[in-house]
Amino acid sequence: MATIRDISKLAGVSVTTVSRALNHYDDVSPTTKQKIIEIAKEIGYVPNRSAQNLVKNQNNTLAIILSGLEKNGGKDNIIYRLLSGMYSYSESVNYEVVLYTTSSAHQREKTYVQFCREHNIGGAVLNGIRLDDPYFKELVNSDLPCVLIDIPAIGGNTSSISIHNKQAANDAVSYLIEQNHKHIGMINGHGEASVSLERYEGYVMALNKYKIEINEQYIVHADFQQNVAYEKTKQLLNKCPEITALFCASDMMALGAMKAMKEMNLKIPDDISVIGFDDIPLAEFATPPLTTMEQDFYRMGEEAARQLLKMIKHEKTERNIFLEHNLIVRNSVRML
Amino acid sequence: MATIRDISKLAGVSVTTVSRALNHYDDVSPTTKQKIIEIAKEIGYVPNRSAQNLVKNQNNTLAIILSGLEKNGGKDNIIYRLLSGMYSYSESVNYEVVLYTTSSAHQREKTYVQFCREHNIGGAVLNGIRLDDPYFKELVNSDLPCVLIDIPAIGGNTSSISIHNKQAANDAVSYLIEQNHKHIGMINGHGEASVSLERYEGYVMALNKYKIEINEQYIVHADFQQNVAYEKTKQLLNKCPEITALFCASDMMALGAMKAMKEMNLKIPDDISVIGFDDIPLAEFATPPLTTMEQDFYRMGEEAARQLLKMIKHEKTERNIFLEHNLIVRNSVRML
DNA sequence: GATCTCAACCGAAACGTTTTGGGAAAAGAA
């Protein structure tokens, strides 16, 4: 590999001059600079990042930390959208992104902080991390800039980005009620996600607003998983056949619920209505197409990266950033 | 940040000894080693990757190079599956993965080789790169170990991984013919992908086998894009209404084709049959569910990483690795 | 008592950059 020293020899100047020429300092004469750049190109010089990082002690890299890349996961396309939003912004400011994910399978895993320190990461965005993840606490308590997707910013050097989940859930359930549904079930995610609580609150808020009594039996938890939702929906609808509409805290769960309904010979939306959350690509293709609450994950990724950069540069930032949500009406809900 | 030097001072030994203790060399007494490890933990020591890379000149990192992360892309979930397969294997051998993607949007992009050299990457897997990509040639002509997804291995230090595309296309089209279809159109990808040629050959092979004449009018190119396929399908079916079945070289294109058919009031599969390629998650949810040729992208990712590691270690490897394909019969094809 | 072996340790160089704190020569001002 060609180094800066090779160039310096060929050009007959010092390494200092080469470095300064390549970094466009203005105390190198145009002729010399020109010559150095040409030689560099000619011998295929590529700067060694490790050496640069070592001396500069910062390397223009952001991390995205995910709870895990599952073999059969990713169907909701959320991670892809987050990633591409993040890349898009990072690229525009000349930052790189590295992805870290802990597989519970492998015991050799490091903590998020270790990973970030090791790689001299400037800041991290976290998605899909459970509140009870032991490494999560460590990270937000460290001084590393973090932006949390869907978790309210707490302590440390963190900020958050999400939609107004409570309001969005309220909007979804209100929509159901406005279609004259009164017996509305909810398939919620697991308790170790703040959005589960917020969406539950939104659900309650809507029912209260319309003076509908809350029946705790109507609420089940399905871990944001399609197949769990499938099981839980069967149980729920068997136990409470009076339910006419189901609010699902994610589209993947809605898909599981719909599968269960079909197997129970319930026609959607004639016999039962379903509303989802997220607007994943599959929602549009479901039968019937799923009415759902849209979130713009691409923008979340973009904003997260922008936020991180502000934090790294110690610019003033909002603690919690909220994006708009948007009800996408398709055909899985009917007017009673 | 705590360094190895801090530890050496606290432990009263040289940095050499600390380094050797932490790396489990056996010329450190158990007592000293124990002490060093404890101190390291106590002061929260994390090794500095850049420094390690610099001196070791290799950093246990693989790259995955993608043609681009599109704002509205990723619906086929292929990249996710590739990534998770790659991570899974890489993790098991203590390697990390970094993702590189060139956005045509931004002129500041580096060549793939530059990126890999800069980061001291051990090897790269490439997906979705066009044959006419100028940086592609540069990469495969370099001595950097590369494994190409869906492109036959050529020159340099490369190997490839894919299914038998020609055979798979032949199987798909044969299946159509066995359902008594004779007028079979093909929606192919763009010409700068080897799979397009191979799948075309498979299509021809099947027709030849059954002595069906090839009509070049029946074949259109849609760039692997859903919306292009939508347009092209309309044109094709208007021009050649005798077509009773369509072989699409990707599921995303099949989805576009199906949309076009529905708008033309053609019932699938009653009026026209469709067969796709890839088996993406959406295929199952299409209306009707799409019959398609499955590829296991998770395994491709895994195999690609395994292959790369062999190449890095100079072990003997196969040049081209082929995985099995598998026809998934759903309801988009009917017997004539 | 001399020599050898072995365990345990260490000093210094090396990796490829950037940066600090200059300095020499040329150009301009007096």
Added chain:
DNA sequence: TTCTTTTCCCAAAACGTTTCGGTTGAGATC
């Protein structure tokens, strides 16, 4: 001519680690 400024360049230190080639001292062997 002398002084000042500007332009262009450089030597050396620093970043945090690994590794090469040792040294030291205790015990074993003769």
